[in-house]
Amino acid sequence: MQNDTVKCGLSEQNDSRFIDTIEKEAYVWCETDWKHDDHEHSHQRSQLTFVEEGYQYFHIDQKIYIVPQHHVIWIPSGKAHRISSEARTVNLMVFLFKSVFADEFYRHIHIFTAPTVLKEMLLYASKWNQLTEKDEEQDVFFKAILKSLPNFCRESSFLEIPVPSDARLIPVCTYIDSNFKYSLNTADLAEKAQISVRSLQRIFKSETGITLQKYLQLVRILKSIELMDTGRYTLSQIAYKVGYQSLSAFTSSYYSIMKSKPKVKK
Template identity: 85%
Template sequence: MQNDIVKCGLKEKTNSNLVDTIGKEAYVWCEKDWKHDDHEHAHQRAQLTFVEEGYQYFHIDQKIYLVPQYHVIWIPSGKAHRITSEAKTVNLMVFLFKTVFEDDFYQNVHVFAVPSVLKEMLLYASKWNQLTEEDEEQDLFFKAILKSLPNFCRESSYLEIPVPSDARLIPVCTYINSNFKYSLNADELAEKAQMSVRSLQRIFKSETGITLQKYHQLVRILKSIELIDGGQLTLSQIAYKVGYQSLSAFTSSYYSIMKSKPRVKKIN
C-alpha cells in the first residue's frame, strides 16, 4: 500500500483532498526552496501563504493569481487550487487556520502586498515552524494575525489573470501569452476566435472582466516579474523583452499594475 503524501502537515488521500489530523486551531509550515506539484487539491483549513522569496501562480476558479515576493494570498477553506512557478527559488510560509472570524473577507480569495507590520509578524511566527502541539502564545499571536487581515488587505485585482470559460477565447489567450512582446492585432485575434472584432471585444470583456488590451498588459507585466526574479537582466533589457520601446513606458505600465516601481535584483 502506497504511503500517504504529507503536504504542510496534511495527508493527501483520494481525489486530491488533504485530510486534517492536526488538532490545534492554527499552525505555520515554512520551507526553503519549496518543491510543489501542479495538480489541484483542496483542504478544510483556510490558508494564508506568504511568499518570502520568488513568486507563485495560484490557479483558482478560472483565474490565475500571481503572488510575488512579499505578497500573501488568502484562500478560504475547501477552495480547490493548484500552484505553479518557474522561479529559481521559492521560499514560502503557509499558515493554516481551522476556523475563521465571521467576516465576508474570509470567504473570498485575496492577494495583497504585505505591509511592514504584517511582514514582521509573519517572520516572527516562523519560530513555531511545523509545531503541531498546543502553544498559548502562538495561538493568541495567530488569532491576532487572522483578525487583522481584512485591515491589511488592499484591493489587488490587478494580480489576477482571468481564464475565459468560452472555448472560442482560449486560442486568443494562448496567442497573447505566446506573443506578448508584439502589439495586438485585433483582426488576427478575431480570426482565431472565429468572430468579428466587435464580438470578440464584447465577449472577451464579458467573460474576463477586462479588455483585450488590459489582458495583454497584464501578461507583459507578469512576464517581466519572472525576468526580474531571474536576476540576469537590466530593467531596460527586460522592458525590451516584454515589448516596451522604452524603460519609461515599461516603468509606467508596471506601476499602473503593481502600484510600485520595478526593481531589478543585483546581478552576480
C-alpha cells in the same frame, strides 16, 4: 484509498482532498525551495501564504493570480486551488487556520503586500514551524495575526489574469501568451477564434471582464516579473523584451497594475 503524500501537515487523498488530523486551531508550515505539483486540491482550513522569496502563481476559479515576493494571499476554506512558479527559488510560509472570525473579509481571496509589521510577525512565527502540539503563546500570536488581516489589507492591488472558459478564446489567449512582445492584431486573433472582430471583442470582455489590450498588458507585466526574478537583465532590457518601446512606458504600466515600481532582483 489514501496515498502517503503529506503536505503542510495534511494527508492527501487520491481525489486531491486533504485529511486534517491536526487538532490545533492554527499552525505554520515553512519550506525553502518549495516543490510544486500540477494538480488542483482543496482542504478544510483557511490558508494564508507568505511568499518570502521568489513569486508564486495561484490558479483559482478560472483565474491566475501572481503573488510576488513579500506579498501574502488569503484563501478561504474549501476553495480549490493549484500552485505553480517559474522562479529560481520559492520560499513560502503557509499558515492554516481551522476557524476564522465572523467578518466578510475571510470569505474572499485577498492578495496584498505584507506591511513591515505583518512581515515581522510572520517571520517571528517561523519559530513554531511544523509544530502540531498545543502551544499557548503560539495560539494567542496566531489569533492576533488572523484578527489583524482585514486592517492590513486596506487595498488589494494584485495581478489577476482571467482564463476564459469559452473554447474559442483559448487559441487567442495562447497566441497572446506566446507573442506578448508584439502589438495586437485583432483581425488575426479573430481568425484564430473563427469569429468576427466585433464578436471577439464582445465575447472576450464578457468572459474575462477585461479587453484584449488589458489582457496583453497583464501578460506583459507577469512576464516582466519573471524576468526581474532572474537578475540577468536591466529594467530597460526587460521593458524591451516584454514589448515596451521605452523604460518610462514600462514603468508606468507596471505601476498601474502593481502599485509599486519595478525592481530587478539582485
